[in-house]
Amino acid sequence: MCDGERAAGSGAFYDFVETVAALRAPEGGCPWNRAQTHESLTEYLVEEAYEAADAIEARDTRRVEEELGDVLLQVVLQSQIAAEAGEFTIDDVCATVDEKMVRRHPHVFSDAAGGDANEVARLWEQVKLAEKEEAARRASESGRIPSLLDDVPRSFPALLQAQKISRKAAAAGFEWDALDGVWAKVREEEAELREAYAAAPKSEDGRMLRGADATDPLVEAAELEFGDLLFALVNVARHMGIDSESALRRTCAKFRSRWESMEGEARASRTQIDRLTADALEGLWQAAKDREGAEHGSE
Structure with missing residues (x-):
């Protein structure tokens, strides 16, 4: 054109x-x-x-x-x-x-039963998995061995990657039977993080210290354990039907709103917010939460 x-x-x-x-x-x-x-x-x-x-x-x-x-x-x-x-x-x-939309919605365009939104989402993942298996078959014929996770871009934000990776793995059968199992995994990862953090070198304020070459295997181990904990929590959200990326974005927006309210109160009292004590900041935070609750009818 x-x-x-x-x-x-x-x-x-x-x-x-x-x-x-x-x-x-x-x-x-x-x-x-x-x-x-x-x-x-x-x-x-x-x-x-x-x-x-x-x-x-x-x-x-x-x-x-x-x-x-x-x-x-x-x-x-x-x-x-x-x-x-x-x-x-x-x-x-x-x-x-x-x-693609017609193919992935057999409950709309064919005789497949859809059920509720969660069942439809599972059906969607199963159809996509079948597509990937067919693509894998064609790729293997050409000599390349593809992965189920190939279509999750590595450039995605890490939280979004975790969400999509876990969904695909679950669709392939790599899944907990119930939410209790995921919570047990969270507790396991928390314990491993605490152990790794305890072993890592730290400054007086508790921050981990890296070596002169900006690396330290003990620090890196703790970072990996933290990532494992986040990944486990993403799976908790998935089992609950929560979109992790959207939930965290909403929390960030909520924090921004409350912080701006705190800044407004500080300006009204002719005070710079970064000069307030921790107790004063906590008081402003609670006041911002109270105003938010009064405006929306809930916390």
Whole structure:
């Protein structure tokens, strides 16, 4: 579509596709857009997705609309670059995801029983697992041995990686029978972390010390045990039906809100917040929690 031809579809979406194609046009296009590649746009794709998530959590409808448009821009721009290289088109992208949604929702588009949301999620993972097994079969025929976890990007935030890895492993049968087993794992990992931390060198304030070359096997062991504990807690959340990434983001947002309230109280009393005592800060924190509870009707 970089030659200016009319898109196959119509309406606002294809008007936008044509706009992006014009931005990439060899003659009269935008130099910055023409210079972009799949690789150079990767950081923007991630950034725009996070900004959209932030707008959704803020419940700012107008901003959600705008940020989703920015995400769509990244999808269309990447597709336009691919079309120019003869790789695929935006129509291919839409057709592929449409076919995938139909395949992964047999409870909607076939006779499979869906049940509640949790059962549907398990069915989704099973269908994806079957897809991966088929992909593995094709890959093995070509000489490559793939992994079930290949499609979990290593560039994902660690918490999101843990969540997706644990879901895939569970779908393959590597799973606890009940939540009690996961809590037992949490306690086991906590004990191992405490033991590793006790063995590591520490300063007077309790922070672990690394060697002159910035490494220490005892410190690294404690860090790994901490990671194991976090991973176990991610599995607790998964068994409870909690999205770990969303839950932690909401907690961060709650902390920001309370901290800003504390800063406001400190300014009102003509005091710098970083000069307050620990007891004074705790008092401001409790007051912020109380105001939050009064506004929302709960803690």
